[in-house]
Amino acid sequence: MEGNKLLYVEILGNLPEMAEGEVKALLELSNPGFTILEKDYLFLALKANESAFSYLKRLGMAHEYGNLLFSGESLEELYLKAENLEWGNFIAGSFKVDRETMLNCRYNVENLERELGAIIVRQGFKVNLTSPDTLVRVYCGQKLWVGIRKQTFPAKSFEKRKADRRPFFKPIALPPRLARAMINLARAKKEVLDPFMGTGGILIEAGLLGLKVYGVDLRKDMVDGAKQNLEHYGIKNYVLKKGDATKLGKLFPDKEFEAIVTDPPYGTSATLGGKVREELYEKALESIYEVLDGHLSIAFPTSFEAEKVAERIGFEVLEKYYQRVHSSLDRYFYIMRN
Ligand SMILES: C[S@@+](CC[C@H](N)C(=O)[O-])C[C@H]1O[C@@H](n2cnc3c(N)ncnc32)[C@H](O)[C@@H]1O
Known part of the structure; x- marks a missing residue:
């Protein structure tokens, strides 16, 4: 179907089945027929069109959601995909890479922000660690996932x-x-x-x-x-x-x-x-x-x-x-x- 995108949602960890059910319910309302593609601990990958965003912003049991760019099963694969991506399609202004190391993370991600940041800088973008215009999110679980944050749901x-x-x-x-x-x-x-x-x-x-x-x-x-x-x-x-x-x-x-x-x-x-x-x-x-x-x-x-x-x-x-x-x-x- 035209216009379908990959999206991600990071759900809360206290009632994860219910939090996943909530995402499915909102997806059903906005994008009938679509569902969750993959689940990696508290990270959900979805396929939907952007109308899903107007419903996902209602979420109660989530930390954040955004556009999912790609995933990798090794650091090398992640860096290679990052080098081949036109970051200009996703980054407006300055950026920061922000990593979420989930409990099931199985990679050595210590230098990931720096390495991925350097790849993006080589395409001409500026880093701003205090107030970036675009937040590039990397989740480490069974896989490595790279996305652009759209919205968070702070406890406050x-x-x-x-x-x-x-x-x-x-x-x-x-x-x-x-x-x-x-x-x-x-x-x-x-x-x-x-x-x-x-x-x-x-x-x-x-x-x-x-x-x-x-x-x-x-x-x-x-x-x-x-x-x-x-x-x-x-x-x-x-x-x-x-x-x-x-x-x-x-x-x-x-x-x-x-x-x-x-x-x-x-x-x-x-x-x-x-x-x-x-x-x-x-x-x-x-x-x-x-x-x-x-x-x-x-x-x-x-x-x-x-x-x-x-x-x-x-x-x-x-x-x-x-x-x-x-x-x-x-x-x-x-x-x-x-
Ligand atoms: C667990 S509380 C609901 C709490 C609510 N979710 C809140 O945010 O405050 C249950 C309520 O049901 C009311 N209640 C008990 N029996 C009822 C009945 N037969 N019909 C309508 N309300 C009743 C009680 O007065 C009480 O306010």
């Missing part, structure tokens, strides 16, 4: 939205990167409903991606607090309701949602609204099924037999990612479709 940019930095704070909220990954895994393009919204952590991330957000919570203080949080981050396109996640059909009688993303309560009686936990989960899944026309991204403790219950209701369970939160909480993130 997510930290300012951590639960305790929001005006309305409860220690129940998901970390922003994880919330964002769940939204992307639900393939949301225009809207998201969170029927157990709590303080609105998922809705904040979805709102910042430009999606219309809908939220429900049983408690009025949560509805007021989530509104305060959304306003704080400049999100205006929202509909929040006080109500029961097991009665969504009544709350939204004429609406079908493209994506539902949610983190139901795990267990204290205060957050369960008096229901037995398993019963609440089952009823909520039935109610979600009724108002969904698309994907559901949902977290459940591992003790709940979510697949069995969801399949009985009619969901197709597509993906499942495990996370150990602490000694008394293990959960799965499920991606389902109706």
Whole structure:
């Protein structure tokens, strides 16, 4: 196909399967039919056209992405390919070579920046180590990979939205990167409903991606607090309701949602609204099924037999990612479709 490029994404190392799933989901949205070509520890090589960039910039569980130029299986091969490349097609202004030595790196890369830099300098480009216009990235893993960085996802940019930095704070909220990954895994393009919204952590991330957000919570203080949080981050396109996640059909009688993303309560009686936990989960899944026309991204403790219950209701369970939160909480993130 015309215009296809090689791209790379460096994913985060704490939940790598889920991070890879997130990249696949965004690729599916922007470049249907394309997928990940190769995986080398936390480095993913993809084939796609540049429209993928407008979706990859939504990533939550990634360090960075960029254009992939070439790979090599020895330093000699890498230098030879570098000598034969027209760097003028990729470098604008000054440059710097920046190396990432992954845990599985199997080459002696000590002098790599200097040697590769010298090859590029010989083509007439200037090095600037403090503020280069172009960053040439080299990853060392099972192979050597050379690319041009397009965007990074620094921890700082997510930290300012951590639960305790929001005006309305409860220690129940998901970390922003994880919330964002769940939204992307639900393939949301225009809207998201969170029927157990709590303080609105998922809705904040979805709102910042430009999606219309809908939220429900049983408690009025949560509805007021989530509104305060959304306003704080400049999100205006929202509909929040006080109500029961097991009665969504009544709350939204004429609406079908493209994506539902949610983190139901795990267990204290205060957050369960008096229901037995398993019963609440089952009823909520039935109610979600009724108002969904698309994907559901949902977290459940591992003790709940979510697949069995969801399949009985009619969901197709597509993906499942495990996370150990602490000694008394293990959960799965499920991606389902109706
Ligand atoms: C784990 S918290 C969600 C945390 C949320 N992701 C956040 O960022 O704050 C679960 C929420 O579900 C609410 N809840 C419990 N039972 C409910 C029900 N039947 N319908 C709607 N909300 C309910 C609780 O009040 C609580 O705020």
